[in-house]
Amino acid sequence: MVTGLNHTLGKKSGLKTNTTLYLSMNRNILHDAIGFCCGNSLILFSPNIYSWEILLPGVLIVVLARYWKVLSPLLFLVLGAIWATIHSAAVLDQRLPSSLEGQDLMVTGTIIGLPQNRQRFIQFDFNIETSTAEGATLALPEKVRLKWYGRYKKVGAGERWQLKIRLKPPRGFHNPAGFDYERWLFGHRIGATGYVRSSDQNQNRGLSPKLGARLDQFRSSAQESVWVSRERLSMRGLVTALGMGVREGISTSQWNTLRETGTSHLVAISGLHVGLVAGLVYLLVSVLWGQSSHLILWQPTQRAAGIIGFAVALGYGAMAGFSLPTQRALVMLAVYLGSRIFYTTTRPGGALGVALFAGLIFDPLVLLSGGFWLSFVAVGAILLGHYSRVKYPHLEDGQNQPFKNDQIVTRLLKKCFNGIKSSLRVQFSVGIALIPVLVLFFGNFSLIAPVANLVAIPYIGFIVVPLVLLGDLFLVAGFTALSGELFDLGARALQLFWPLLEFLGTSEASSYSPPALPWWGVLSVAVGVGVWLIPRGIPGRWLSPLLLLPLLRAPTSTALDDGEFRVTFLDVGQGTAIVVATRSHTLLYDSGPRFSDRFDSGSDIIIPFLRAQGVASLDSVVISHGDSDHLGGYTGVVENISVAKTYTSSTTVLTAAEPCRAGTRWRWEGVDFTFLSPGTDSLLKGNNASCVLHIESPSGSLLLAGDIEREGEALVVSEYGDRLRSDLLYVPHHGSRTSSSALFLDQVQPQSAVISSGYNNRHGHPHPVVVDRYGQREIELVNTADSGAITVHFREEGVELTRQRDAQRHIWHSDYGDK
Template structure:
């Protein structure tokens, strides 16, 4: 009997397992608290490439599996080193601390569609290779703002503004080259539960600095707009001029990815219905365009069969699909979701051209490898995970063939169950109306509205005015379903905000989704919902009876403090809402309250009427019901309030609250009238002081010589030199002194001598500017304080960099 020796199969260097190993290496690097030195990352990359490139044969024996494991470990090292090098470069291009707030004149081009707000215009600006008076800015990308003229009238800078009248900021257009006088700082953001990480965004986009045009009169336009961005802006303007219906803004978004005209109400409706992935040009739309170009090429080859002698029809269709997808990605401004789809299509086309057809799973793995190798920091974006996970779920769950309607319904079911866990973890919300809304919007917008919008673009590019009818048709079709989505959003049942979950909630929920999507007949499928509980109903870690928790929210140069007991929530101040469009209530306070699972505010205390304390109140009360509002008498706020007076006290869940200032009939004197609130529990006490100054502090120390002693004090007036009187500090003698201030604020808060005064009294000082949100627990185990940056350290965190 003869035996035929079998050659062990080779392990493909681009298998699905390879893609997972590469992704694991990148994710490990991105989650490290400290970035490895670039030399170590380079060694890791080179070693990983050598192990990846070495051929491996796999047999059933354990000995033959060792090379296979070595290759995958090498791929892991490759991802680790590549992400480390990209991360080091992203940090290296950022503005050094020595040049913070420096003024420079930069020459360059506007590389995106400028965002025109009420009082400012924001835009991305790429500096020319020799276009800056600061050499560190040459060739870098900046995020700039151009403010209205009255900003400079309120805060003049001697000698900075010339006699020339400022140029209107709305004259800025994409593709234009300008010479701009700017004042810059390294990218820096707020750090709060539930809020976006601006520093992570800056690293992913390789932004060198943020800043503003400080002298509009000195700005000069060098050339008019050119290139694809200028064409996009011109087409967007033609859509607005051609379509009189309000839905023209949605045609602009669906045709060009231009979402500048969408307001907060529009985004609220889209989020509530789970449609944000469709409103700008999505990967699905790119795939539709690629398929159309492929069919078009097939049709041409069918009409002229002789073309097949030079180019096979399959290769021509694949190449046409790539070119069509690339053109559509350019129309979208080369947004990341479109580029990922282009790479996927290019992988499939390459396999067709080389006559090595790849399975759908292999094509997805190749696309993931291509995306990671091109830009490993794209893994920081939510779109990366949602796009690849969505396709992976569909490939695994959907059978081939079958009725088209049944396939579509199955795809919606798979997408809803499979993407709910990552969406909830990434955005802290779930759309209960999403499955229904997507059943309508996906086919209608993608197969009717978007094609009409694109036909309008094509015709308008050939002849001015020729595409108006198609754009009007797209707007009319869009208006047929939009009122339904508005009603769903207004019902209050569409959007479900989820508290911030622990790290293990996502893998458990993904396992639950996997279990639910197993074939019919799998036992105990509904028990899989139990695995979703840590994500959908996480432990809110509420204090028990007699305990309290305090969160000093990072609102920049302002103040907002959340105090929670077992069943109540008090919000002390709401941060600033300034003229340039920044609203801390919307950007910081509301996301933090959602992330902590707050459903209503039992009492809102506005310490006094200054904007940096009361400005965000409108955004907060628009999102949460507020049972009672208190403020100093005579504050003059446009909302109904009851006066906070010394001696008022109440008890919640075993925790006592008492106002110490202002006394009855005290005239309103802005900072000096701040409501001073003392909180006492069985496990510690807190004193919230607002913006009172030394005079009021000395008066409190005289009135309450013993009762003023507190374990935690919120340092008055952000640590200004006019507060933290020595007698007051001596009377309180806290363990912790907390400061709420903005990083690099123009007042220099907190003053070093003030911090030293508190430290000399035995207090440990913490500042939101350096630590992010400050979370303090008054519990049976004692006082515990953690900073947001310390609890979740990241290597791109500006506070960790020298």
């Protein structure tokens, strides 16, 4: 019966081996998809949204391209630009009007996703359905992000609430490097952020009837059942991340280990996990389905395995809440398994092109996410290394023939071996392909990642993920106890493996942070990697490593000559973090605040900036005094970069630091540094005891005054007189009314002054009286709250001040359209 089984199956299914039934993927589809992607990027990464300048010529090109073939390459570029313009304009229109900022608003809506518990508050996304202010109906953003401080009520996923809130437009720190919160909010279509006000009107309206809300509620209950009963397991956060996409329980030390080893992608349900789940199910079904000739006659093995594999992957994605990485992975998986189900001879470029098209049409804003590029580039590297080797066994005699029982183990082992071999073969290609993306979006890449992933991917993919997946299945089926045991096994498996990752992560050469690359440097590295990975036989392929040389270029600090220096006032909110660089030395003055156990100025703002500047170590750190908005990020700094010497006025807090005594001085490349206060016998305390540092060279002078107030100002004026005169002044105490006295300003006589304060901070800094005092003396006053990071170059030609929000403007920034 099985002799002509393939022929019978072909007639039953109507299959023709040379006919594409699923989707026609010609050789140009990848080119068209790349053109569409470039059009999207043209809008999303530009400083402006072009309306008629793009739309009118674009529509003309679209029309003419049908008749004039020379314009056809521009067709998808223009279509992509138009599509991104439509979506970007819609998101910007949803932003909170500035007139409603800080007002009390009454809203009703649904909690989206799983609320996140923090030390002082609970945070959640909220879908607003109705909104009023003083009885009048308002049009508010559809999606906002809220915090509920203090003794907040218990809120659950999928619940409808009536809440009294205050909102503000999307706002984040704006620095030359590091995480861009405003871009993240824009990419997630969040139109405002805010907090819940204490009110008796805050009421739970019950569970939303929507399917998405019901799914979130189930995920929340499942996470809680696993979380509460397994407090003793240090890996429970990693297990819930792998099983439900909930990463809240992963500790800071665990995140550091994952980041240093380049394995953080392993705890985010994305393409890797979805692909592994689908692959394991596909493999299992292929073996078991082939045991029955009746099943084969009903549906060919390959088709059945593809359908069931995708269905299980879809369920796994549902447990992750259909996050954006999961959605992208499912789209790509659908393209690949679609070719297997419908027996199409899909080219690698065609499959990748269709996946790219589908992802961008669904949501063009995903281009702002580093995760999208990681997923897309990784899949491209896998397809490039593996897809061309794919055979179509359904065309070979005997593929669908039942085999004897004693062949089951042999066939299964053979498939496992081939799968592992294929995974090892592409691992190196994936690691190389991701370098440009990691450099562009994250500023560094792990050197140890290929080795770590070589072990971690098979171990977690073939041992931990199956245990967690089975736990998910039994949890859905209602077998909570059995599900818990499987989660326990997964946690113990991770516990056994974790010491190896920690060992790899502690290596001094575990990661590399190249200096910030210009656009041509990123392009060169991307082309070099692409050429390196293409099949052998391409002429000149061996020269591709030369295109990677921008990764090794000299640090940007070499642009300074002797006697010149550069100072950068980083945007750290209500705090201080100032980086001073000479030709070959770097000093950090204060380290900004620590915002939470997951985010601090040191590791998340200062360190990315230093890495982007090519700074491998700090020659000096000055902590002006012990207040948390100046000291909070210090630990994050010293844990990530070597520090030669630390000065402070709070030696009781930093016991290993040297006191910043008046008269201490040194010179770096023609630039003089001198501490002016506090003195050796000084009785100053608190803010007035701040380290006051004067920096001077033939190119100009700068006075860093910490948080000194009138008493401290009067003391340095009486002690130094005209020696205080400086071209640039760091405004004492963030512009507080107790500082910047007339006596002090008249003695310093700066041309410009910089304030470092938080946007709409609760202290009211800078005080209007102080601002007026600077204005009366015609001193240019700039504030990081308005300008983002502020960089001042002291050169022989003069002093040049640059505002980050002017130098690096994008459509997602909060002040877009103001200028």
